[in-house]
Amino acid sequence: MIRPFGPNEFWFIVFAVQWTLLLSAVAFAGGAIGGLLIALGRVSDNKVVRYLCLGFIRLFQGTPLLMQLFLVFFGLSIFGFGIDPWIAAAFALTLHASAFLGEIWRGCIEAVPRGQTEASWALGLSYFDRMKSVVLPQASRVAVAPTVGFLVQLIKGTSLASIIGFVELTRAGQIINNATFEPFKVFGLVALTYFIICWPLSIYARRMENRFAATARR
């Protein structure tokens, strides 16, 4: 029985975007916390911490996101945790975002001139105060553009959660397509929805980059 592609089908897909956005938001928030810790670990004085964080980054940069999702989804069930696709997707994407944001932010921290750290030392500031008041505020200016750029990647990456059965935008499209057999219309709509979310973010990222370049020139 083939259903026509009507307004119900249209709205089913468009409403599924809320799950894409929610999954992106959770992964981004979790990834921001994890990424900050990883970035600080990468610039730590402690060799062991530095290499552990490097290993974490390399692991997630060197494997496909889909494998990371599979490993978390099936891995959690081995350890007796429920295999709720929502939890698995959120957890896997958080780890993924932690690794990538950690590496991006490490670069931003290292872009802060060495003299800033030396001045902080000379004033007797603690590690915490040096990071919080001197280094991170300066690093965050550099970080805005690449961070938003990564957010775009992350939003598109959530589409892979459809494969472990989490109903977000892409999965909703698959469901509708299975009923309507109108793949071009269906996936055209899905792609357009992603585009409408991601395009403004890309523009924003580019604008921030230009603004930063302008201030750096001054």
Place this chain on the structure above:
Amino acid sequence: MSATNTTSADMPAVRMKGVEKWYGEYHALTNVNLDVASGEKIVVCGPSGSGKSTLIRCVNQLETVQKGTIFVDGIELTAGPKNVEKVRRDVGMVFQQFNLFPHMTVLENCTLAPIKVRGVSKAEAEETARKYLARVRIPEQADKYPAQLSGGQQQRVAIARALCMNPKIMLFDEPTSALDPEMVKEVLDTMIDLANEGMTMMVVTHEMGFARKVADRVIFMDKGEIVEVGEPEEFFSNPKQERTRTFLGQISHT
């Protein structure tokens, strides 16, 4: 070390004993022995790469040393990280490149460490900061950002920022080398004021006029060694070592 128990009363402001430092194969400091008395002004000069910056950067442990002991105000710096923190609180430093915090106003630059490290209230820290900004003759710049100031003004803010911690010793690492010539004097004048107030100072500089006027002793370094130490009059008119004579011959006669 046996001297660990010595109280600060009978210790000089800075004591370096048998200090050695290597950067890999490169011997940056060779058997450095130096006492700096409280209130003394030391000028360190020498060709580039002679280890003069490294020497004063050891005093607040921006550089670590592999051998020897360093006492600052009676505290053994080389004994561990706790002591390093203690010493840094009481040692101010002014850098060649100013190293002001660009995202903070002048006033915030000056109050950050007193608030965070000394725990003084914001109001008190601001009062102190304004006092020192007035003393370095830029009270009206308090609410500007460093990038809005000239190099000479920035360096004077850096001096005020260090003074706000009420340091016992001030280190100056080529404080005028990055400045346009017309701004050198305003910074040197500020440093002369500070010297006249009795601050203990160690200054790496090529400004020999400043050395003549202010220094109690001039130290000449070459290849990581202290080659010659002398009072400025004697040092400039009658240097003992050949290497000192060569160096003084090469720099302009000021």
